[in-house]
Amino acid sequence: MADLQLKKVFKRYGKVETIHGVDLDIRHGEFIVFVGPSGCGKSTLLRMIAGLEEVSEGDVFIGGKDVTTTQPSKRGIAMVFQSYALYPHMSVKENMSFGLEVTGESKDVIEERVAEAARILKLEPLLDRKPRQLSGGQRQRVAIGRTIVRKPEVFLFDEPLSNLDAELRVQMRIEISRLHEQLGNTMIYVTHDQVEAMTMADRIVVLRDGNIEQVGTPMELYHSPCNQFVAGFIGSPKMNFLPVSVTSVVGQTVSVRLPDSQEITLNVEHGELAVGDSMTLGIRPEHFLHGESADITLQIKGDVIERLGGTTYVYGELDGQTLIIEADGEKDIVRGELMDFSFHLNRCHLFDKDGIACKQLAVEAAAA
């Protein structure tokens, strides 16, 4: 069983601390995605799990065993990097076989595993080529193949698809998900692409500045982000944020005024909200309705209209605040015209001045 735990893990480079005491529990067989902006510590955390980076403080457990100081080769893990290092003088087939030959696997097993990896990764026609005769994307597939053949207990991927073109990226994403389905082993996948995170993960770990912001299934993070950072990071296009001010607080019933002066009332969990407090209201682009009534209606003039076919994106303004709205591609949307877009209150997210989500309890009535 290859479950994995991080216990109060820190990383320091001299006086500079980049990982600030991370705790994480990963179950055997889970597909975990680390996601977050550049420099947040995704690779550092992964490299500490792999043993390629020393842990400054804290412990790493794999399969219940403390591996904090165990050599990388003894951890039962295999890692695929963004920058691949293939042996230039070896063919694709030799590059994929080499690791197994070193560990003394039989010829038949090597043949079988390389053939399977080549099939999964569509490398069959390229097996006799040298790395210099491959494109960047093809080389990356060989690097993944080299890992697959070793059948490790835990796979670690550090942005393995970044060098592939858009179409191949989507294909490979599906192949890696299939691979996980077939092998059923633990996988940790690093990306800054939230679409990859949403589509591949059993659970997503959102990182920021060396801390975990939230851990949850894709839909938990989508529906109940714990703060404005996670809310803005998960979902595409990004959640809209409108500045609002508190006009009344009665217990958990809070009313806020929108930029266009409409008031809405929500039942939320909160610490100490007071009249006059600044807050942020979040609404996802896909939660606006056009041509249907809902709790609240905003009048918005679309100044840019992007038609993608099935979907149309409307960029507009509400009293100086830019909004993006996702509308049905078949709906009649005219640039420059004032249009009604509505939303239901239970689709709203309310964040306090520190960006912490005030969880909605139940929706009360709306007032115009």
Ligand SMILES: Nc1ncnc2c1ncn2[C@@H]1O[C@H](COP(=O)(O)OP(=O)(O)OP(=O)(O)O)[C@@H](O)[C@H]1O
């Ligand atoms: N050897 C080092 N010395 C000092 N700081 C370092 C060192 N290596 C990494 N860092 C810092 O640690 C932080 C986390 O880096 P890391 O490479 O883990 O980020 P990342 O989330 O993988 O980013 P990216 O998406 O750009 O790959 C960054 O601020 C980086 O500058």
Ligand SMILES: [Mg+2]
């Ligand atoms: Mg990185």
